Amino acid sequence: MKFIFAVLLVSMSSFSFAESIKVTVNGMVCSMCAQGIEKKFKKIDAVKDIKVDLDNKIVILETKDKQDIEDAVITKMITESGYNVSSIKRGANE
Numbered sequence: 001m002k003f004i005f006a007v008l009l010v011s012m013s014s015f016s017f018a019e020s021i022k023v024t025v026n027g028m029v030c031s032m033c034a035q036g037i038e039k040k041f042k043k044i045d046a047v048k049d050i051k052v053d054l055d056n057k058i059v060i061l062e063t064k065d066k067q068d069i070e071d072a073v074i075t076k077m078i079t080e081s082g083y084n085v086s087s088i089k090r091g092a093n094e
């Protein structure tokens with residue numbers, strides 16, 4: 001019984017490797033901006049999902065298990081698209 005519990009704990013903890021990255025972006029004003037950014041990031045292998053919150057000017061990137069995107073890469077991609085990154089916040093997915 002103890003053994004089963006330990007196995008459960010280990011398998012559960014492995015889920016938390018996926019990460020949620022909140023990027024605050026200046027300059028996004030309409031859905032075309034959002035679509036452009038979505039397209040660009042979906043090409044990255046480590047990206048599992050992307051959501052753009054236009055009202056709050058936030059791009060939420062979800063990475064695949066055990067994969068990460070460096071801040072520098074995110075900043076470069078946003079800047080290349082013609083926008084500015086004002087902050088990048090990271091947190092594990094629940």
Ligand SMILES: [Cu+2]
Pocket residue numbers: 028029030031032033034
């Ligand atoms: Cu736009």
